[in-house]
Amino acid sequence: MSKIASTRPVDGDFASTHIISMEQFEAPDIMRVVEGAADMEAMLKDKGKIDILKNHILIAMMEQDSSRTGGSFVSAMESLGGSGRIPDLGRSSANKGEDFLHSVVTYATQSDVLVIRSDKDGSVTEAAEYLEMIENEMLAHGNRTLGTRIINAGDGKNEHPSQTFVDLTTMYRHFGHLSGLRLTLVGAAAEYRAAHSLAIGASRFGMTVNIVTPDVSPMPDKYLDILTDRGCPVTTDTALMPFVAESDVIYCMRPAMENVNDDARKAAILKAYEGYTITPEVMQEAPEGTIVMHPMPINREIARGFDTDPRARYFDQMAVGIPVRMEMLVSMFDKPPQDLLPA
Ligand code: CP
Numbered sequence: 001m002s003k004i005a006s007t008r009p010v011d012g013d014f015a016s017t018h019i020i021s022m023e024q025f026e027a028p029d030i031m032r033v034v035e036g037a038a039d040m041e042a043m044l045k046d047k048g049k050i051d052i053l054k055n056h057i058l059i060a061m062m063e064q065d066s067s068r069t070g071g072s073f074v075s076a077m078e079s080l081g082g083s084g085r086i087p088d089l090g091r092s093s094a095n096k097g098e099d100f101l102h103s104v105v106t107y108a109t110q111s112d113v114l115v116i117r118s119d120k121d122g123s124v125t126e127a128a129e130y131l132e133m134i135e136n137e138m139l140a141h142g143n144r145t146l147g148t149r150i151i152n153a154g155d156g157k158n159e160h161p162s163q164t165f166v167d168l169t170t171m172y173r174h175f176g177h178l179s180g181l182r183l184t185l186v187g188a189a190a191e192y193r194a195a196h197s198l199a200i201g202a203s204r205f206g207m208t209v210n211i212v213t214p215d216v217s218p219m220p221d222k223y224l225d226i227l228t229d230r231g232c233p234v235t236t237d238t239a240l241m242p243f244v245a246e247s248d249v250i251y252c253m254r255p256a257m258e259n260v261n262d263d264a265r266k267a268a269i270l271k272a273y274e275g276y277t278i279t280p281e282v283m284q285e286a287p288e289g290t291i292v293m294h295p296m297p298i299n300r301e302i303a304r305g306f307d308t309d310p311r312a313r314y315f316d317q318m319a320v321g322i323p324v325r326m327e328m329l330v331s332m333f334d335k336p337p338q339d340l341l342p343a
Contacts, residue, residue, distance in 0.1 A: 012028065014032075014334065015334040019150070019151045020124055020152045020161070022164050025161075030168060034172045036330070040079075040322075041320075051080070052080045052081060053080035056077065056083075057077075057083050058114075059111040060117075061115065064118065069162065069321075073115045073151070074086060087107070101126070109146060112147070112149065113150075114148050115150075123156065124152040124153075124158075128150045155193070157193060160196075166317060166324045174313065175248065180207065182246055185212065186213075186251065186253060187252055188273075189219040191255075196220070199223040203230040209234050210246065211237075216268040217272075244290075245285050245286060250286070250291070254297065257269075277300060277302065278301065279303040280305060292309075292313060296318055
């Protein structure tokens, strides 16, 4: 049997599965990454680089554009002594007719970790299941098992779990806890996969979740149900201002136009954003201590004049992406770095 099962709950054992959905992680698993990222950051500061994952190779197969996720996974692997690359998919054998699943197996033969971003909902689950099937077939033929770990870096309108580890780590660093935080998500939620994974993450910590969306792009029922089934107070609305004073975290969502095909729908979403821009004036209504987060890139959701406000945490959020992804990688290979950390 393949060493890696496609999508099982992690339950303390990161080494046994791919990372596809936040549903695989309960609170202790999430806290392992959140707290481990601090060790990674200390290590980076002390030593710059450490050979925990020497000779390990990461490939980020990014079918949709990215400036952060792919690059920070490569930096994370290189900081752990391994190597990483982002292939130019515009020059790949997809141009010669190779389909997505065969490309996945191809890059899996070249790597220990395969980070995948795709425009199709559920495609990374499909990739993991297909790879597992091919590995089992190869084992039956006496070939070596690949053992490549897959990480979902965003699959269409579905999920983006590594972003949630980044988001929760950012919140934990600011508030010192995650339990019971008041989280307000603002923007077009139907297409925004990072918010779907974050809703699941928030459900593990009993957060109060306000969801401000245009009527045309609500949060899918699946994520509302997960929150309410786990006892989280949830409010949905179309207006932002009533929630500004009720938030510990205001989390902005970009209109994810790459995941919208219909022009009328695009126009309706963009029109709704006119009421969703975070400005210094809007933030005058917020309690002291409220922070503004955004996974980035930012379009029109936050006024440029807010970038240097101490409550703007999106650049810190972006920077923590590397130590968080280092901890994810170390956990997936079950390599506790304690003996390598500074005293
Ligand atoms: N946050 C995020 O996923 O950014 P990129 O699209 O640049 O990777």
